[in-house]
Amino acid sequence: MSRMPHIRPIWIVLVIVVVLAAWLASGMVGNTDQSAAEAAPKADKAEPxxxxxxxxxxxxxxxEVELNGRTAPDRAVTLRAQTAGRIESVQARRGARVNANDVLARIAVDDRSASRNEARAVVEQRRLQYEAVRKMSEKGYQTRTDLAQAKSDLEAAQAQLAEIQQDIDNTVIRAPFAGVLETRPVEIGDYVGVGDEIARVIQQDPFVVRGDLAEKDVAFVEPGQSGHARLIDGRTVDGTVRYVATEADEATRTYPVELEVDNPSGRLVSGASAKLILPLEExxxxxxxxxxxxxxxxxxxxxxxxxxxxxxxxxxxxxxxxxxxxxxxxxxxxxxxxxxxxxxxxxxxxxxxxxxxxxxxxxxxxxxxxxxxxxxxxxxxxxxx
Known part of the structure; x- marks a missing residue:
């Protein structure tokens, strides 16, 4: 008597699971395709x-071109001692406004006056000797060589006197132009040697705003044209281009440019940041x-x-x-x-x-x-x- 094959329940369960999974997957794919097909017309029909x-x-x-700039004085000069000596007096304080040729400080003359008096006496002596030789030469009692020597001695004495007088003049330190006494590192009693700093004077009017032009813009800017600068405090000042470099800076390949602006009130300060604005073309x-x-x-x-x-x-x-x-x-x-x-x-x-x-x-x-x-x-x- 033949027997029926024995099928385990686990295999039956696995077959049912596989069939159900395949059926569900086919339904999901169909629904996805149908949803995408329905969504496409809606997207195409979106209102503008x-x-x-x-x-x-x-x-x-x-x-216009706007450059990062900085303010600077038109002129700034450091005055140094041209003769050695003791500071005898100071006539201006730091920050004071000074005019051209105003005395800022004096170095003691000391024995320079005596040297000048001696030199004057020598000059007078040489002058008398020269006149005597000249008259004797006209009468034939002196040679032309004697006359030339007397003239040379007179000129040497005059040169010596002029040198001493110049040294005395150098004891007075004067402002070279109108401006502000920015620094004065000496006081009464200080001893200074030749070349030591006495004072620094800055000219405040006009002032300058400096920037650097790119290669593509330098051809549109020339001296004499107008421009303006926006300062760090928000103020805008008008000015005139006074300088455009014709040779580029080797490191940056830019061309320095300067805008001159009026500063009658002296409110502009040196070294402040500013925006330099220059017109290029219409x-x-x-x-x-x-x-x-x-x-x-x-x-x-x-x-x-x-x-x-x-x-x-x-x-x-x-x-x-x-x-x-x-x-x-x-x-x-x-x-x-x-x-x-x-x-x-x-x-x-x-x-x-x-x-x-x-x-x-x-x-x-x-x-x-x-x-x-x-x-x-x-x-x-x-x-x-």
Missing amino acids: VSVAVRTSTAESVWR VEAHDVAADLLTLNEAGDMGIKTIGEDGRVAFHTADIVKSNDERLWLGGLPETVRLITTGQGFVRAGDPVRIADDADAAAGGAVAAPTQDDARPAANGADSDS
Whole structure:
């Protein structure tokens, strides 16, 4: 009698599990494909984002370059002793305003007066000897050689006297020009040698703002043209370019430039930071608010407009001129439609729905896009509008 094969229950359970898993998987794939097929038409049917625009026409402005600069005096001189001696008196304090030729300090004359009197006596003696020899020579009693020797002795005595007088004059230290006595490291009683510092005088009017021009800009700047500087305290001063280097600095490949500005009140100080702003060329540019700048997917800074086809166009910012609130952008068509609201929700090439001209002209806010409409640019590049 034959026997039926014995099938273990575990195998039956495994077969049932495999069949159920295959059935469930086929249902999930089908549902996924069906959901994707249903979602695609919805994405294609998304409404264009609503934006506000403003028509802008280019105007003539001067392209400017802004340089990191520093203030400096027009002239600054360190006065040093030209003769040795003891400081006898000081006539000006540090920080005092002085005029040209004002006495700043005196070195004691000491025995120089006696040397000068002796030299004067020698000069008088040599003069009398020369006159006597000259008269005798005219009568034939002295040779021409004797006359030449007497003249030489007189000139040597006069030179000696002039040297002593110059040494005495050097005991008086005078301001070479009008300015401010910046430093005076000597006091009464100090002994100074030849070459020791006595004082430093800085001319405060005019003052100079110095900067460095790039190679691409140096051809547009020349001495005599106007410019202005923005100081560290926020003030702006006008001036005239007085110097443009013709040879570049070997280390930086830049060209030093100097702007001369008036400083009648003496409020400008040397060595302070400043922004040197120089006009380069006259170009056509659009006046826009600084907050309209945005980023594209590549990270470039620029502005978005509406083209003739009604789609968004992105223009890289070519900043011609700027201030705290406004920008002037070059490189754009003569007339453009700037997106003033909603630029953070659209990308180049997107179709848009334009708000009423009245709302755009008034700068009114456009209703925020709905969740279906809002399609931020890739990587969130345009999230700040």
